[in-house]
Amino acid sequence: MTVATTVILVAMEEEAAPFLALASEVSEPVLIGRAAHQGIVLGGSMHVLVRTGIGMVNGAAAAEGALARYGADVALVSAGSAGGLAPDVSVGDVIVSSSLVNVAADARAFGYALGQTPGMPEAYAGDASLVDAAVAAGARDGAIGSGEKFVVADVALQMRDDFPNLLAVDMESAAIAQVAFNHGVPFVSVRGVSDLCAPDGTEFLTHVDDAAERSARVVAGMLTR
Helix, strand or coil, X not given: CCCCCEEEEECCHHHHXXXXXXXXXXXXXXXXXXXXXXXXXXXXXEEEEEECCCXXXXXXXXXXXXXXXXXXXXXXXXXXXXXXXXXXXXXXXXXXXXXXXXXXXXXXXXXXXXXXXXXXXXXXXXXXXXXXXXXXXXXEEEXXXXXXXXXCHHHXXXXXXXXXXXXXXXXCHHHHHHHHHHHCCCEEEXXXXXECCCCCCHHHHHHHHHHHHHHHHXXXXXXXX
């Protein structure tokens, strides 16, 4: 295997599995902290698959560890599942982030926008070439939000009022986007919609495998472009 070109970050084993199935070569996992790193070959190119663990802190820590290990010449891609938030989003859709916002950030008392961490932009723009390649591979582009809450129906109602432009929400991507912004590396999130923010986690558990597979196929198609 040669030098990696992209680091693909997923939170769970269910989200890693379709990438491992698509890969023509897979290395043994290496732990950096609690994040598991595996080299994978997709379409003849070497990439690194990182299973980060769930949540913003795990996502950010794994992204920092990956950049320290592989250098700042790689792109970061957040992949896996997400909850659909917009009315016209359906289970099975794949969303690529034209922008990303931290839905938990609220420093409006100091003049910042809702979702803006002080010192950071109001939203993190997805890398334009990666967004275009993901759209060509079957994704829909739009805004994604991230926070520490698993978004069920009551949380979604408030979130739709606070962030009416969001198509989907996950628990890692905005944190990884902030790391990418701080290091000046390309970043995009490609998430398959597993649920529509139902009253509990049943819909997510039913569809997470399918959503992860769709995300992985779009990411693989994006990287070949």
